[in-house]
Amino acid sequence: MKDSTRKWLWLLLYFVILLAPLLIVMIGPRPEPREFWRELSVALGFVGLALVGTQFIPTARLQILSNLFSMDEVYYYHLRAALVGFVLILAHPLILFMFNPTSVRLLNPMTAPARATFGVIAVLAMIGIMVTSIYRKQLNIKYEVWRTFHMIFAVVMVLTAMLHVLGVDYYLASPLQRGLWTVLTVVWLGLIVNTRLLKPVRQLSVPYKVTEIRPEVDYVWTLVIKPDGHDGLRFIPGQFVWLIIQRPPFAIRQHPFSIASSAEEHDHLEFTIGEAGDFTAKIGEVPVGARVYVDGPHGSFSIDKYDAPGYVFIAGGIGSPPIMSMIRTLADRGSDKPLWLFYGNVKYESIAYREELEALQDTLNLKVIHVLEKPSEDWEGESGFISAEILDRHLSQDRNDMIYFICGPVPMIGAMLTALKQIEVPLVNVHTEQYDMV
Numbered sequence: 001m002k003d004s005t006r007k008w009l010w011l012l013l014y015f016v017i018l019l020a021p022l023l024i025v026m027i028g029p030r031p032e033p034r035e036f037w038r039e040l041s042v043a044l045g046f047v048g049l050a051l052v053g054t055q056f057i058p059t060a061r062l063q064i065l066s067n068l069f070s071m072d073e074v075y076y077y078h079l080r081a082a083l084v085g086f087v088l089i090l091a092h093p094l095i096l097f098m099f100n101p102t103s104v105r106l107l108n109p110m111t112a113p114a115r116a117t118f119g120v121i122a123v124l125a126m127i128g129i130m131v132t133s134i135y136r137k138q139l140n141i142k143y144e145v146w147r148t149f150h151m152i153f154a155v156v157m158v159l160t161a162m163l164h165v166l167g168v169d170y171y172l173a174s175p176l177q178r179g180l181w182t183v184l185t186v187v188w189l190g191l192i193v194n195t196r197l198l199k200p201v202r203q204l205s206v207p208y209k210v211t212e213i214r215p216e217v218d219y220v221w222t223l224v225i226k227p228d229g230h231d232g233l234r235f236i237p238g239q240f241v242w243l244i245i246q247r248p249p250f251a252i253r254q255h256p257f258s259i260a261s262s263a264e265e266h267d268h269l270e271f272t273i274g275e276a277g278d279f280t281a282k283i284g285e286v287p288v289g290a291r292v293y294v295d296g297p298h299g300s301f302s303i304d305k306y307d308a309p310g311y312v313f314i315a316g317g318i319g320s321p322p323i324m325s326m327i328r329t330l331a332d333r334g335s336d337k338p339l340w341l342f343y344g345n346v347k348y349e350s351i352a353y354r355e356e357l358e359a360l361q362d363t364l365n366l367k368v369i370h371v372l373e374k375p376s377e378d379w380e381g382e383s384g385f386i387s388a389e390i391l392d393r394h395l396s397q398d399r400n401d402m403i404y405f406i407c408g409p410v411p412m413i414g415a416m417l418t419a420l421k422q423i424e425v426p427l428v429n430v431h432t433e434q435y436d437m438v
């Protein structure tokens with residue numbers, strides 16, 4: 001079955017799961033209708049909760065989904081769906097308070113029934129999720145701390161919302177409805193248990209060990225790992241994994257890194273890692289022999305997903321590893337397809353894989369266009385940022401038949417999409433991977 005068909009089938013299934021809470025409400029006996037605003041507020045609460053509850057699916061790192069949908073698609077959807085769910089959930093009590101001001105007393109946990117307090121806790125947890133996610137950087141919250149709280153808030157929110165819904169007992173009067181609602185909540189929370197407990201247990205039996213850590217260029221390292229007592233994993237070039245280094249697989253400290261090595265080499269995995277923060281700053285100190293656990297492969301940012309007469313790669317700085325994996329794989333497969341790599345870096349010395357790329361131009365039908373932000377005076381190549389003019393100058397006339405892969409900092413991805421639009425490349429041919437999740 002084609003990937004696009006599978007994608008549509010999954011979207012259809014997701015839509016059914018999304019509607020499940022409402023379907024459960026509708027299968028039971030209909031209670032007496034109440035005022036319009038009250039019914040509206042309840043309906044918004046149910047839809048909001050359904051939207052938020054199903055967010056456990058895109059974030060569950062399910063390979064069956066992450067190999068179909070790109071990370072950018074998944075996180076784009078997750079952020080927006082959670083935001084819409086949040087607004088709907090917030091509208092639920094606000095509409096109640098507006099049309100029935102005396103109901104504000106339900107906010108007082110000393111006098112309010114438990115079911116109302118559960119609702120209040122659910123809304124507070126949801127506010128916690130939104131504020132810390134939108135303003136994480138401004139609030140100076142470390143990524144791992146944010147992630148831990150994100151998970152705790154999400155579990156608290158769904159559990160207390162379920163207790164609120166069951167406690168109110170208006171639309172879920174029959175045992176069947178209550179049973180189905182409980183099953184739904186268990187499935188949502190089960191996805192977290194799978195990611196945080198079951199998956200790590202499975203990873204314990206397939207460890208890796210570090211066999212090499214070498215400096216690539218300033219502040220950039222290449223880490224090589226080998227499977228320890230098993231066959232390793234198979235991946236398609238461009239995919240990434242979550243690495244857990246020198247910690248048990250249950251650790252919250254897991255970082256996503258693209259596999260940089262060729263998908264045709266099965267005995268080891270290579271990662272090229274730039275120093276960005278507290279974890280990556282110490283990557284050069286990881287000793288040979290250190291234990292590593294791998295969750296993956298994930299992602300659909302890959303030449304193997306999109307057959308084309310040729311490929312155009314655009315990388316900015318440390319965005320090059322997935323692209324390098326694709327180029328190395330094409331070389332191992334003896335490809336003669338036309339390939340372009342537009343590679344933006346600050347200066348000549350910061351170009352990772354420089355010599356290897358030079359050599360690959362002799363074996364592949366590959367044209368590498370280095371674009372340097374701060375070149376030395378004797379630099380004769382392209383300078384500044386990669387632009388529509390630079391792309392136009394180097395790409396051939398059949399550019400619209402090519403498939404494009406862009407990986408780099410978020411602003412660069414936006415600029416490249418604009419540039420490609422300017423030179424009239426259809427954006428359906430363009431695939432992106434950004435390294436900044438929150």
Ligand SMILES: Cc1cc2nc3c(=O)[nH]c(=O)nc-3n(C[C@H](O)[C@H](O)[C@H](O)COP(=O)(O)OP(=O)(O)OC[C@H]3O[C@@H](n4cnc5c(N)ncnc54)[C@H](O)[C@@H]3O)c2cc1C
Nearest residue numbers: 143254255256257258273274276277278279280321435437
């Ligand atoms: C799909 C994907 C593939 C990536 N591949 C590479 C790669 O091949 N090479 C490379 O150098 N970098 C890659 N990154 C980025 C890398 O994951 C982050 O730079 C790294 O996790 C930063 O961790 P830190 O603690 O050193 O820095 P911090 O200062 O803690 O983080 C810097 C930024 O990185 C992001 N980040 C931090 N921790 C995580 C985490 N656990 N999960 C997701 N994002 C996080 C946050 O947006 C944060 O603002 C990739 C990211 C993604 C999403």
